[in-house]
Amino acid sequence: MFEATKIGRSVSKEEYKEQQEELRTQLLAVQRELRNSNIAVVVLIAGIEGAGKGEVVNRLHEWLDTRGVQTFAFWDESDEERERPRYWRFWRAMPAGGEIAILFGGWYQAPIEHHFRGLCNDAELDAELNRIVDFEQMLAEDGALIVKFWFHMSEADQKARLKELARDDRSRWKMLPEKSRFSEHYATFEQVAERVIRHTDRGCAPWYLIEATDRRYRDLTVGKTLLHAMRARLDETNGTDTSLQATDALELPASDSAHITLLDRLDLDLSLPSEDYKGLLKHYQTELNELAWAAYHKRRSTVLVFEGMDASGKGGTIRRIAQAVDARLYRAIPVAAPSDEERAHHYLWRFWRHIPRAGRMTIYDRSWYGRVLVERVEGFAKPTEWRRAYSEINRFEEQLVDSGIILLKFWIQISLDEQLQRFHERESVPYKRYKITEEDWRNREKWPLYKEAVNEMIARTSTQHAAWTLVEGNDKRYARVKVLRTICEALTATLKTPLQPRTGYWPCGDKRLDQQGDKASQSKPNH
Template identity: 75%
Template sequence: MFEATKVGRTVSKDDFKAQQEALRTELLEAQRELRETNIPVVVLVSGVEGAGKGEVVNRLNEWLDTRGVQTFAFWDETDEERARPRYWRFWRTLPPRGEITILFGGWYAAPIEHRFAGQCTDAELDSELNRIVEFERMLTQDGALIVKFWFHMSEENQKASLNALSRDDRSRWKMMPQKAKFSEHYRTFEQVAERVVLHTDQGTSPWYLVEAEDARYRDLTVGQTLLHAIRARLDSPAAPDQSAGTVSATMPSGPQAQITVLDQLDLSKSLSAAKYKTRMTELQTEINELAWSAYKAKRSTVLMFEGVDAGGKGGAIRRITSAIDARLYRAIPVAAPTDEEKAHHYLWRFWRQVPRAGYITIYDRSWYGRVLVERVEGFASDAEWRRAYAEINRFEEQLVGSGIVLLKFWIHIDQDEQLKRFQDREETAYKRYKITADDWRNREKWPAYQEAVNEMVARTSTQHAHWTLVEGNDKHYARVKVLRTICEALKAALENGRPSLSGYVPCGDKRPMAESGAPAGAKDAKGKG
């Protein structure tokens, strides 16, 4: 497939000068129009070594208004990045709507390098590429424009280019001599690249192959292609492929649809005050010890709480945080998204809060707002909330696959108990802040929320991230069940010493964590393992 990038296309100096001014003007105008839209643009720059990727990116920053462009290179992983799922570093770099981000290699660099080095099989590579396809589809369905450039040249031209770069003291190539292995095995690298490009060349995020031998031709081609892609998107602002992106499950209709998974909960379950006090003391002591053990073992934990208004989420969370050293956790109350959060994919704000190895993040409400509040209140379109089930499942799979202990709690109470708690909040001065007009209004939509919760559990209670439904009418019983579930999960994770997804190590993430938190096999300053 790369034959088309080895035909010797060139552009003369005069032609380049004549075309450059008009192209730059049009790019700046397109960028100005882009700022007024909800379209984030991701430009991925990849290809063979020595093809001038850095020169192209410098040229784009010269032609565009750099106030709306950010550039990221993923060279060495920081300790902060190694302590989290691999895609955390990419989510942090995604642009807000109306702006452009240029990524060197992006999420393709590691899979290509690992397959080239024989660190994974073709099957493992294909599995990672499937994840990439779904990731890019998720971004494009949310409105993003992804423009992917692959720069290529013949083996002979690459050798000449690298020889020239090796004599340039300013060249990154001279600073990273380990990349020389790619040119030494040109055909092997090309075979891996072809597999990657063919597998991920999708209609919503296609690859553009660019012949890189002649710098003027290369730069003009990239600028014109980027301009055309932005213009096409501006002329058709609706995000492509608005399908749900997952197989549609058949949900019941008719009278049987009124019976939900929540109706199966025995809300009469309770615990005496004396037994509650004893069990709570035991469980809080245990969870404190387990939290420190998880910290030492570099096992992160994500606790996520959902439930009806006044269901007892806050009370359960306080019983957890009061037992754990405050340095080990962060509690994140999730409210309506800020303007900055609205400017990104809805999962962006949750990726930002993923804990580093050994720490705990507690979400009071979560990413499930997309299929609950946003669905019922009409804040998300049908296409948006329907495809969110698959997006959430993939998000959680990545968390668990990286070694995170993920627990999802739905705390449920009946309508009579909710009314009682609402009235108590209105009558008690220090609780009054908890009750709002929205809480009363939401009671009127109880059946709609019940239906949404039922479908949420059916579609997102997976083997690696199942829901724990908590009977919440009795606060004592609910709190004990929550803490007991956490303790049991942490003990199991620490005993197993592996992620919950057995053997889940994607081709792009060959960095299992050692007990010290450094990648397995890392050496100390004395060169010892």
């Protein structure tokens, strides 16, 4: 989930200085308009240690009229607070209509700290997160605008930042009471944070993940995103239709280095010599065949998801997988435009239909991610529909993994020049001509929009239980071997872990029929 906060976005001093004045002017104008409305704005500030959360809040106070802004830090619990329900302290911090409240950590601080320190288990954390979702939805339905920022950076950058802060005795970080030292357990804290963000990232109160390594990029992005959110809510209140512009994506500074994506960080020059390719292909196909049968006997299902730009090589990669797996064990599902029957159902319905039974494999050539890619870019889905799809997809995939399914997701990326070359090849080769359509050429013109959508998709749906694998696809041989190797490694690792038995349908504890095992399906087909 945090890959998109570690790609090195930045803003130069000159660009920062140029954009800061205009941003400040616009923020003050929107704040004046906000005062005449009944909209309360709640800004939640959270993230890892050393990310500069205090610096950002002080910058907002500098840019905004502080007479309409209050900031709350929930460090120590007072006697007055301990004698009341926990959320009493948050209700006291709620701003009146037309005002802004900035909350350090807010209602997220205690659940994160408690889970990190082992004071609550996963079920207790999830129960608290459900309470938070309900609380935020109640505030949003009453008209409040909730803007949540999570500040993040790589472990190496965090260590460098904390080392810098430790040398300054006047740094705000050193002055904080009882520093929690989460930085000493970066990976563990990141896992907890991902669980919290994934559970509470909803359309009424989305999370904005901010790369905090470059201070100028960080501050401008927060300011622009807050400005955009407030302006969109005011326009909505005034009856202006801003549905196409008011997205959950960050509002980025006007700088090329601030707009790089995860896809830009891929080395598309990676290649594999043909003599090495043949040997590696045979090796991994042989291994995959054995692992597919092992998964069958252990009743572990596998779902493979393939996405990528047009002509990225998804079909060729899927064929190499199919060559390795017995035809009786897998199904390949090509996903095109939905039929009338499929359009009459929820968009996930047609994917649920093809979830494999125990021990089998389903390969999706394109998938449910069409909702946040082609349907988003082409306008086939309303903004409200594709915005809420991120959390819907995460919950869907979590159900698959919780049931024991091995879920692997691949994005195959090629360059714009490589795509053009492949398009021309498809037009010139008779047996490939069916692969190229006018729609492919139209999609090519929207390449920047798709890149932006892919970056947000990965940031919001690459989770601990269902991470994305990004594949450098300019060289087809390299891409195919990387995919096969990744599948083999994942199956090998997962099949070593016993599948936890499912105890029954909620809430009854009766044994499920499928847990008894179908003797006919347990035996290996003749081959």
